[in-house]
Amino acid sequence: MELLIDLVLLAMLALTALRIIFLKDLFAVVMLFSIYSFLSALIFINLDAVDVAFTEAAVGAGISTVLMLGTIAITGRTETPPTKSKLLPLLIVVVTGAALIYGTLDMPPFGHADNPVHEHVAPRYIEESPKEIGLPNMVTSVLASYRGFDTLGETVVVFSAMIGVLSLLRLRKRDADKNPESGIKAHRVLQVIAKIVIPMIILFALYVQFHGDFGPGGGFQAGVIAAAAFILYALVFGLSNVFKVVGPKFLRILAVFGVLLYAGVGVYSMAMGGNFLDYNYLAENPLSGQHYGIILIELGVGITVFAVMLSIFYAFDSQIERANIQ
């Protein structure tokens, strides 16, 4: 059964990807990309990667698609027919693909329990992490503790993206104020539904944030979901209204705070005599130290991701509104 689902999903992915090559309508391209992302999320679930599926659905089908739609709203939705030859790209791709297929020939067979990936490093995560870290979700244990430095790096990557977007798309409060009539105020039904849904989205984000230790979820997914609530608010009620709730300046400070909270946990553990990010030193009992550490750094991740995703959306949205005014 698993095999059948896997095959059907992979076939659908291949069809979606192939269709994108030939489509000239960018709106359809972006929509197909969103479908591609959803389908891969389904594959990830089928392959037991629930956390990854969650993130892929929130990011690929969610944030990335929203940003792409925002971009084509500004740049136009049709691709002009290409002029250059497709021969060289095709040749490069065939050579690269052949190299990869050659590489697969010595790969360990798919799904076998005695593959090298399951033997050397991973068993400790599976067998010891419930005892060493005390959390049932092994992905959270590895992400936040064993490989916590990677996750700090990831938070810094998100922060860098904000710096990049802000430097490119100037985001000023007065741009939004110029156009107080933005949003879709004419649609009463949307407004009422949005008002009901938004609190639930925020509640769900909080659940995902704090339940990530036990089930799929964690700071990153929670940040994206919370940002989605505000994005919905901005879409329905207009940018100038959402600025009254959380302004761009405040978001910058939040993003900074999140990174500093994460790094601060590391520095504090150094001050307590451990290595950077060694949560064992955060409390008398190593196990509760790990707990405190993970809750704090997940919070840092969540805050930064929320602030950055929302800032990026603001930057795009105010750009669209500026384009609309002109």
Added chain:
Amino acid sequence: MSFIADYYNYWIVVFLMMTGFYIVISASNLVKKVVGLNIFQTSVFMLYISMGKVKGGTAPILTEGAAQYSNPLPHVLILTAIVVGVATTAVALSLIVRIKEEYGTVEENEFEKKDDAI
């Protein structure tokens, strides 16, 4: 037959990767290039997740009665990689918006004409 059953997953993933890669290097529209880049990366993520799978295993969340878990490490790596991917996408898209503003087009062949060559 078992050879195909053992490897079909990798081969399809390679095919998907190359489709994305082809879109990146062949498309002349910059938005489409970014879409291609995303497909390329998402397919690489599938390669990682495929290697973490254990047949008959369950998601790596401690549950009673589960004998075998899939490997959590690739999941962690890909969580990080997805985030890195969206960060790059955001910067790329804002570059495209600015390029449109400055050049009036987002087609590679068109703005190369408008620019004096480097």
Added chain:
Amino acid sequence: MIEQHLAALPIILPLIAAPIALILGRSMLTWAFATLVSALSCIASWQLLMTTLSDGALSYALGGWPPPWGIELNVDVTNAFVLLAVSAMSTLVLIYSKDSIEKEINASNHSLYYTAHLLCLTGLSGMLITGDAFNLFVFLEISSLATYTLVSLASDRRCLTATFRYLVMGTIGATFILIGVGMLYMKTGTLNMADLSTKMAAFESNRTLNTGLAFIMVGVSLKLALFPLHMWLPAAYTHAPSSVTAFLASTATKVAVYVMIRFIFSVFGASHVFETMSMEIILMVLAIVAIFKCSYMATVQSNVKTLLAYSSVAQIGYMVLGISLVSVPGLMSGLIHIFNHALMKGALFMAVGAVFYRMGSVNIEAFKGLGKKMPLTMAAFTIAGLSIIGVPLTAGFVSKWYLVTAALEQDLWIVAALVLLGSLLAVVYIGRVLEAAYFQEPPESQGAKNIKEVPWLMLMPMWILVLANIYFGINTGLTVEAATSASQWLFQGYNPAGVAL
């Protein structure tokens, strides 16, 4: 306490400082803060180099988890040496930036500039000292994203298309590295570099591992702009703000060269890469073509920044040529050149930035008659240019000398001759600029303009680099000692004659 955490400081300091720099607000304050932090991490790097030279390699387990379960930082003489060059250049460029960016970057973006600079430094330091193959990818992306931001900050619209091209190429490169690392992980079950190397020794020749090697090499080559994957570099260097070009030209590609060295020697093992896969032949051919093709391209440019950018690609050729000789002296010459080239290109791009500061252009026309009007800047350009050519008593001579001797040691007369021929092309392209500056009169229209020297905050870092060029050209003690000890360490256990396969 500081002793114990020394290895982590070059990453943690700029990482924590970057977000703080964003909210400091005032441009002047942010500048002082960023410079101070960069100087502190430079001191830490110096300490690390001294410690590793006397006591050998250091390891630091992040989160207290022992490798391979946790992420490890590894500092040895090689990366401490490159780290010192990177953090020193970062500090000098930051000092230089204060006045330089006034003219080139919109005032509202100044704090973003300093933040992005610190993020870039974080990423580069992380790439150098991390001991984990996946963590390397994360830091690579931090430095890349920060670099894209820095390049796109320029006011010329062409910086946007240059950045976009750079972003697409860079992301393809990073994704290739990700694919390669995945293949290694698949066969070994580990991501720790030292552990990878032990595990991989058990395989004789494996198709998955070899493909992984190929993908990592192509990905890294894209990042270090090895010919013919250098197409993003000239545009990006030309259109970026001058201080950014000075920083990137002297650090980013060097770090990528180090990553290549690290993967070849510490992960795959020199005997596998060179004896089994014969990669040195590909590398040598590409390096020599890079030297000639790009030096030639440099001689026909009219924009001096583009000229120097092509020269950079050619100089990367010298570094890769050193690696491809597969010998302790060859690798040593490559490592010395990483350090020395940072000194020369840093000084050259700073001088060009100074010309832009006064003239508003970096076309070769703008240099006419500047020898009299901006004597200090042009003198700096001249000395650093002589160093690029490889004139004795400059740092450039030292690198070329060791490269030629290393080639001659293996009776590669042709290679040695080609290196010398490449220097002649450098004489042509540097000579064109010097001729305009010293032997041509400025055009009539500009004759009346009152051109003065640039502020001392721009001259000081430029001249520190120029003096360093002369110092390391005469006193080769530090560079040669560090590079020799590094390459001996990297070649440990490599025995070209009797590889059992």
